Amino acid sequence: MFRKRASQQATVVGLDLDPSHIAAVEVAPGPAMAIKRSALAKLRPGIVRDGEVVDPEALTEALRELFDAHQLPTRVRIGMANQRIVVRTMDLEPLLDDKALAAAVQAQAADHIPMPMDEAVVDFQRLGVVATPQGPRTRVVIVAVRREVVERLAQSATAAGLSIEGIDLSAFAMVRAVGEAGVGARLYLNVAGLTNVAVAGDDGVLFARAAAGGLEGLAHTLAERRALTLEHAHQWMVHVGLSAPLAAIEGDPDLVAATRGVLEEGIHQIADAVRGSVEYYRMQEAAVPVEEGVLTGAAVAIPGFTEGLAERLRLPLTSAVVPTAAEADDGGLELGRLTVAAGLAVDERDLRAA
Numbered sequence: 001m002f003r004k005r006a007s008q009q010a011t012v013v014g015l016d017l018d019p020s021h022i023a024a025v026e027v028a029p030g031p032a033m034a035i036k037r038s039a040l041a042k043l044r045p046g047i048v049r050d051g052e053v054v055d056p057e058a059l060t061e062a063l064r065e066l067f068d069a070h071q072l073p074t075r076v077r078i079g080m081a082n083q084r085i086v087v088r089t090m091d092l093e094p095l096l097d098d099k100a101l102a103a104a105v106q107a108q109a110a111d112h113i114p115m116p117m118d119e120a121v122v123d124f125q126r127l128g129v130v131a132t133p134q135g136p137r138t139r140v141v142i143v144a145v146r147r148e149v150v151e152r153l154a155q156s157a158t159a160a161g162l163s164i165e166g167i168d169l170s171a172f173a174m175v176r177a178v179g180e181a182g183v184g185a186r187l188y189l190n191v192a193g194l195t196n197v198a199v200a201g202d203d204g205v206l207f208a209r210a211a212a213g214g215l216e217g218l219a220h221t222l223a224e225r226r227a228l229t230l231e232h233a234h235q236w237m238v239h240v241g242l243s244a245p246l247a248a249i250e251g252d253p254d255l256v257a258a259t260r261g262v263l264e265e266g267i268h269q270i271a272d273a274v275r276g277s278v279e280y281y282r283m284q285e286a287a288v289p290v291e292e293g294v295l296t297g298a299a300v301a302i303p304g305f306t307e308g309l310a311e312r313l314r315l316p317l318t319s320a321v322v323p324t325a326a327e328a329d330d331g332g333l334e335l336g337r338l339t340v341a342a343g344l345a346v347d348e349r350d351l352r353a354a
Helices: 056-070 100-113 146-161 170-177 217-228 231-239 255-282 307-311 335-344
Strands: 012-015 022-028 037-044 076-080 086-090 120-132 135-146 163-169 188-190 195-201 202-209 293-297 316-320
Touching: 012 170, 012 335, 022 056, 022 335, 037 056, 037 335, 056 146, 056 293, 076 170, 076 335, 086 100, 086 120, 086 202, 086 307, 100 120, 100 135, 120 146, 120 170, 120 202, 135 146, 135 202, 146 163, 170 195, 170 202, 170 293, 170 335, 188 307, 195 255, 202 255, 217 231, 217 255, 217 335, 231 255, 255 307, 293 307, 307 316
Parallel strands: 012 076, 076 163, 188 293, 293 316
Antiparallel strands: 012 022, 022 037, 086 135, 120 135, 188 195, 195 202
16 A cells, blocks of 8 residues: 555565554565564654654654664665554445556545545555445455655655655554465454554455554553653563463562553453454444454563453454564564564565465
């Protein structure tokens, strides 16, 4: 989405901008997704908020430092995830070529997108031909985001010396990274600084939404309650987790208990937000049943988070990350933080060949 077509020789780095960090990934060639090179840099609070760039100059400086320090290729594909992005499915006349389909989408998008078309960037992805009561139709997923949001992001990256190959939805990248063929419709969740929700089947992404809440909010709550830095709050959340008995966890008992309390509150809030997104998806005409899900993102490093979220959603969940290639050195990075960036590093991926 919102992308140029890469040349076959171009090396593209996937760039994921989370409220708490920047993740950059180059993937190894081949059908199986594997991380070849990666880099992660923390972002100070307020540079990216709720998925949108708030301080463009600070983001430019952070990007420049990350790419200079790790000598990464400067051709990038950047992910976007925020609550002002609109994703809809639409059924159009069948047998349209790409040019005619694009014209049909532009002509009908205003009926589906709740924002002025002259203030929006609109793109689409063809899902295939489906049977409907009106006969065969070409199903597409359309995406719209306010132009100012895209331009602010692009300006920050360009000012850092990066060449933008495209801007894509983080939800689409998540599914490219950890999706599987032949499993039917699945719920995909990336729980990191914010929570990214997608439903995808064999034909592609059917629904995507950035839900309220995420680990960054939990870390802020813990930091304020216990006078911690955000970095230490994140570390305590991973250390305490949701599975081990409190008495078995090393550290100040009061801090351990406070951390567990924040995690339990937070996982309830995240589950509520995800449920709301899933219920909204189920109301759509093109919705298909979802009976299992996949969790990725920074949350997979928190012991018991996957199981706890599955219990609250009443939906089987498995955790997934993109592995490193045999020759790669991940530097001990949490692989869950790299999932979206890995998916952004590839323009398309045939899951059936993986």
